[in-house]
Amino acid sequence: MGFEPPQRLVRALGETYGDAAAGDWLARxxxxxxQAVDLRRLDVERVIAPGGRSSLVALVRLPDGTPGALKVAPPFAAPDLERAALAHWNGFGAVRPLDPDGPDLLLERLHADVSLRSLPEAKALLEAAGTVRRLWVAPPEGHGFESVAERTARQAEAMRAVKDAGTAELVSAALGARDELVADAPEELLLHGNFRQGKVLAGDRAPWLAVGPEPLVGERAYDLARLVRDRVEDLVAAASGATAGRRRVNKLADSLDVDRERLRGWTLFRAVESGTRALSAGRRQDGELLLEFASWL
Structure with missing residues (x-):
């Protein structure tokens, strides 16, 4: 069968890594x-579409009939680090690798069409909190994961390069929050890095399991910050959206014993970073939603 990349993958890789690097890999x-399928003698059922933003994912069966998911990602998306994190979690709260070798990822099959976004908001946040809690463990010795300070330093540099009077005040507040937070980080745990409702899928051996980590090490508040703004379009559309957004910060912080102000600060930084990046990529509606949400914090 064909392995044409879904358009979501094409757009996302171009935005994140540049059209030149993305285009070269997408052509191959x-x-x-x-090659990955032939190497493992897999039977391919279908390519998941619209799929992910950093890899092509196909539903496959192993030679013994075991269902799996084959994930093919470009080297610049650091699949080796994803593999290392998944191996360290070893199925506790996250999808389990079926094979530790190879340039691609062969994973246990989850229910790709059933994420936490299929649940009512309150239930989804409850299940998300229970899932992410399991992932926050000490990193393995000699790990190669970058730190929150390192990742956000690159992002901060890109934010400073954006010269837009309309976003300057929010960018300044977000950068100030980031500087204060990295100056006194309270812990160094293994983090998912991109945890949100859409990254938690229904499973068979466990009700919900996390997928698609962009792992790094640092404090829990950073990891939780992306979850705070889930379903941001619904929050912005609601008359009480600002109040509901601030309440969500406090509720999630309290439920996971995370400092409220640290979570608020990382939520601000991550929302402004994503919002300015969306605007730069021409996704104005997404950018404006994120920046409006950030202004409530």
């Missing part, structure tokens, strides 16, 4: 996917 993707 069909052959890379075929």
């Amino acid at each position: 993707l069909p052959e890379l996917a075929r």
